[in-house]
Amino acid sequence: MDVLPGRFGRVKVVTGPVKSDKERIIQISLDRLVGSGFNTNGFLGEGKVLVARHPKDDNLPETIGKHNVLVTDSVPEIYSKIRESTGIVFMVGASHYGQDAVDLTDSLTRSNRRAIVSGLNLDASGEPHGVMPQLIGLADDIELAKAVCNKTKYTICTKKQANRSMLESDGKDTRYIPVCHHHFHFPDLPRTANGASFTLRTGEMFSGKTVKCEGDVAKILKTIGEERVAMFKWINDQRYGQEGGKKVYDFDDITLNDGRRLGGAVLVRNTEDMAQYLAEHPEKREVYFSEVQFFPGIFNLVSELLSKGYHLQADGLLRTADRKVFGETAMLACLADKVDITHAICGQCYSQATESQELALTSGETRTKTVNVGGSDLYEARCLSCLEYAVVENPFELKSFDIKNLK
Numbered sequence: 001m002d003v004l005p006g007r008f009g010r011v012k013v014v015t016g017p018v019k020s021d022k023e024r025i026i027q028i029s030l031d032r033l034v035g036s037g038f039n040t041n042g043f044l045g046e047g048k049v050l051v052a053r054h055p056k057d058d059n060l061p062e063t064i065g066k067h068n069v070l071v072t073d074s075v076p077e078i079y080s081k082i083r084e085s086t087g088i089v090f091m092v093g094a095s096h097y098g099q100d101a102v103d104l105t106d107s108l109t110r111s112n113r114r115a116i117v118s119g120l121n122l123d124a125s126g127e128p129h130g131v132m133p134q135l136i137g138l139a140d141d142i143e144l145a146k147a148v149c150n151k152t153k154y155t156i157c158t159k160k161q162a163n164r165s166m167l168e169s170d171g172k173d174t175r176y177i178p179v180c181h182h183h184f185h186f187p188d189l190p191r192t193a194n195g196a197s198f199t200l201r202t203g204e205m206f207s208g209k210t211v212k213c214e215g216d217v218a219k220i221l222k223t224i225g226e227e228r229v230a231m232f233k234w235i236n237d238q239r240y241g242q243e244g245g246k247k248v249y250d251f252d253d254i255t256l257n258d259g260r261r262l263g264g265a266v267l268v269r270n271t272e273d274m275a276q277y278l279a280e281h282p283e284k285r286e287v288y289f290s291e292v293q294f295f296p297g298i299f300n301l302v303s304e305l306l307s308k309g310y311h312l313q314a315d316g317l318l319r320t321a322d323r324k325v326f327g328e329t330a331m332l333a334c335l336a337d338k339v340d341i342t343h344a345i346c347g348q349c350y351s352q353a354t355e356s357q358e359l360a361l362t363s364g365e366t367r368t369k370t371v372n373v374g375g376s377d378l379y380e381a382r383c384l385s386c387l388e389y390a391v392v393e394n395p396f397e398l399k400s401f402d403i404k405n406l407k
Contacts, residue, residue: 007112007383007385008114009108009111009113009114009384010109010114010140010141011140012115012116012117012139012141012143013132013135013139013142013143014142014145016121016144017162017163017178018120018177018178019147019148019176019177020163020178021145021146022145023092026051026064026092026118027064030049030051031065031067033049033088043068043070044069044070045070047085048085048086048087049086049089050078050086050088050089050090051090051092052077052089052091053069053091053092053093054091054092054094054096055073056073056093057093057096061093064092073097075097075100076100078104079396082113084405086113087405087406088113088114088115089113090117091104091116091118092117094117094132095119095120095130098130102134104396106323106394107396107397108398109138109384111398112401112403113401119132122334122335124176126164126184126303128330128334128335133325133330133331133334134325136333136334137329138319138323139318139333140343140354141341142339142341144337144338146162146163147162147163147178148160148162148178149178150162150178151179157182157190160180161180163180163335164178164179164180164183164184165177165179166184168187181197181306182195182196182309184307185307195309196305196306196307196309196312197337198302198311198332198335198336199216199312199314199338200292200313200314200315200329200332200333200336200340201213201339201342202316202317202333202340202341203317203341203342203344204353204355204381205317205344206344206353206379207343207344208344209316209340210254211256212340213288213290213313214256214260214262217231217288217313220286228284228285229286229287230266230278230284230288231262231264231287232289232290233252233268234290234291234294235248235267235268235269237290247267248268249277250266250267251263251264252266253265265290270297271301272297274301275301285310287311287312288312288313289302289313289315292315292316292327292332293326293327294316296327297328298327298332299331299332299335302332303335314332317356318330318341319356321356321357321361321389322361323355345381346382346383349383351383353381353383354382354384355381356379356381357379357389359380361388361389
């Protein structure tokens with residue numbers, strides 16, 4: 001729930017596997033825009049809302065529900081359709097586009113327009129699909145669309161919900177089907193009732209994501225005991241008076257911004273340390289990763305652990321203080337069963353925050369490194385309007401949208 005109203009411009013990402021509810025989610029939004037009388041001139045660029053769709057998104061891409069949409073594989077063409085009165089832009093099948101779709105999405109939200117992008121989360125090899133991680137890196141809201149595991153019809157899947165896509169051949173035709181984590185790795189083996197799961201909590205700094213994870217982990221510790229739980233923390237993440245000098249596999253506290261601490265975290269340098277620790281402690285099947293943006297290779301490790309039936313939770317930042325993708329957090333969002341984005345309150349105007357302001361940049365300094373570990377001594381939550389940093393040149397320049405045009 002929003003504590004205070006925020007700026008109109010923001011990015012929502014809808015993502016999921018083949019045959020999921022992505023198109024239905026978009027259709028419902030378009031139906032509402034028409035039914036409310038908000039948009040009366042169609043979605044081809046004449047009204048307040050523009051809907052563009054990549055031709056590879058569907059065999060019949062020209063319509064979504066009863067609505068005609070612009071079909072194009074050219075982001076510059078989408079850009080050319082945006083008018084001064086255009087307040088909302090949908091890009092459907094956005095992961096099929098290139099980096100220019102990411103640039104346009106960023107320009108839309110900077111100009112106080114609303115961008116809704118949808119597309120596949122993962123390809124048939126299990127890797128993030130196209131530019132979906134870069135789009136997720138700009139997201140203020142994420143909605144995961146689920147499908148039904150194709151193996152359900154063979155009565156070998158007990159989970160039913162699918163968030164993966166894979167290729168299946170019957171000897172004549174090859175097609176994409178939706179499957180769960182288990183059947184992506186083991187297509188013909190029955191799935192146990194207590195299979196793998198992965199929850200990711202993200203948001204800007206001071207948004208409460210770690211507090212939410214701490215609450216979940218505390219419940220798990222109380223229920224099943226610490227002997228079955230592993231918590232990992234980057235060895236260089238020392239904040240709020242914590243002392244350094246500890247060694248790999250020493251125990252340490254995860255510090256929260258409110259001063260509380262969650263003890264029992266295992267200090268690691270990298271994902272190799274995590275994999276080794278779990279190999280030596282096979283009884284630990286519940287795993288929590290703190291601040292996943294600090295771990296290169298975390299996507300591959302999480303994917304491997306899901307194939308082995310682990311239950312995983314993680315928290316981390318989607319983007320840096322200059323709105324660049326931070327580590328592999330956005331890639332993990334493509335893999336997750338649940339993504340929870342939390343938001344803080346802007347420290348300047350008190351509207352909803354979406355960004356992490358590095359305070360040094362407010363005095364004219366240039367950002368020289370991506371990783372600068374700190375808390376309230378170095379950062380402040382900001383909305384995009386109050387964010388201060390050197391803006392990178394964007395090929396798609398848009399004049400600021402006046403919200404009065406929505407009336």
